[in-house]
Amino acid sequence: MKVPQIDLWAHHEPLMKEFHQALDRVVKSNQFILGQEEKDFEAACASYFGVKYAIGVGNGTDALGICLRALGIGPGDEVITTPFTFIATAEVIIALGAKPVFADINPDTYNIDPDKLEAAITDKTKVILPVHLYGQAALMDRILEIARSHNIKVLEDAAQAFGSTYKNKKVGGLGDVTIFSFFPTKNLGALGDGGLITTDNDELYEKCRLIRVHGSPKKYYHTLIGQNSRLDTLQAAFLKIKLNHIDSYNGARVANGTAYSEGLTDVVKTPAIHPDCNHIYHQYTIRTPKRDELKAFLNESEIGVGVHYPYPLHHQPVLEYLGLPQGSYPESEAAAKEVMSLPVYPELAEEQRSFVITKIKEFFS
Ligand SMILES: Cc1ncc(COP(=O)(O)O)c(C=O)c1O
Structure with missing residues (x-):
């Protein structure tokens, strides 16, 4: 008997008819970037997580980078995270010229150990970036309490935790801002790359939304230096089908x-x-x-x-x-x-x- 590590065809085969219908709709709509289907998917995600805002972006790595930029992270700043995660978590910190500072994990859950956080905090610490590794949330109450007492923001990397809960609340509405990845093998995976940012914070929402589209609040008018990282309409349409399941x-x-x-x-x-x-x-x-x-x-x-x-x-x-x-x-x-x-x-x-x-x-x- 063969047992593959993952079988994406078995996962997608029952949905092929709906995928074809979505492809048909999107191509006929002539909207390929963001678009109505993407807005609908964002609204469905915001409702699923019980948050004010969900923002579709190009992938989980971009989602992390956009959030750090919205939080004002740059050279001289420190961001505390776990050393036991995928490289993207630290990569984005370094790409912005900031320094990743690690706090070790709990050996049972593999998540960042809140008891190790205080020792990692300096006057340069701006953000704590816990990862909800393997699909289990980090201990958010302790992390938020420590962060609040030092005036530090919390960005959660929930790339692996779409649908996970902490104290019966869905991950996605716990800290200041959260990111998800729709890499195809994730619990909710696209048929390509995709990512999401969720937040209840009006200011972070506005900034993240601008950064994902060249810092542009209206066409050919730019109020900050952003980037291009938008969720494709087609991926959003596929993801909305899978979100139902x-x-x-x-x-x-x-x-x-x-x-x-x-x-x-x-x-x-x-x-x-x-x-x-x-x-x-x-x-x-x-x-x-x-x-x-x-x-x-x-x-x-x-x-x-x-x-x-x-x-x-x-x-x-x-x-x-x-x-x-x-x-x-x-x-x-x-x-x-x-x-x-x-x-x-x-x-x-x-x-x-x-x-x-x-x-x-x-x-x-
Ligand atoms: C913990 C973690 N953070 C970030 C990422 C980056 O997500 P993406 O591959 O969508 O850029 C991943 C996914 O591979 C991940 O597992």
Whole structure:
């Protein structure tokens, strides 16, 4: 039996008729950039998250950069984030001439540890940028409390957490501003690139909206230096179709994750869910000191697995200039050596799931 890490065709096949109808509508409308379908998708997202504003942009990385620009981040500023995330989170800070400052993770949830934040704050800190890794929210109450007491803004990277909740509130309306990615493998994925910014803050909304379209409040009139990062009408139309199913997609991931946790708890460290959070298993990530051997064994059995992430950010060659040696963030460094993500996509069949569990148990016997 083959078990791919993700099966996007299985995910999209049932929607093909609706996708074709959307393509037809958009091409006939002659609106390819933003447009009415994009406005409708933004409104549907704002209502889903219970926020005032949702802004469609080109991708999740641009969404982060646009928010940091709207928050006024530039040379000399510091932004605190986690060293255990995808490079985009830190890349955007550096691209603006600012400095990423890391705070280590909690070894159970892999999210930034609020207890490590105070020590990372300096008089240059302008933003805290937590990541809701793998589909579970970081501990937002503590993060917001610390940020507020230092007059620091909070930008959440929820690229992996569309539909996740914290204290029964949807991620997307917790901090000052939040971003999502619609990279095709995300829980809500486009048929290409896409991203979203959500906020209740009127000023941030206005700034982000301007930045995404050349700082232009009206045609050929520019009030600030912006960029070009708009969500395609076609992607918005596809995403709106998929948005109708997001809770059931996430529910299927949760069912898969729960079954894995029941089956694997004696042999590997299964994901820990904080009592204030749910987990929507963008990744179902186990942990074992035998990670590399287990990965090779599963690959031989044609089971696709991933490592998110094999290097903490401070050990990426591109960030060597920060001068952060081995031992700087021990929890992130240890996790990078031991984590591995199993196939958890919504269409994963029960037999495939059982096969994965059986093979992992076989490896450890
Ligand atoms: C945590 C995190 N942040 C940011 C991004 C960037 O999103 P995108 O690929 O849409 O630019 C991703 C997605 O890959 C991500 O996983």
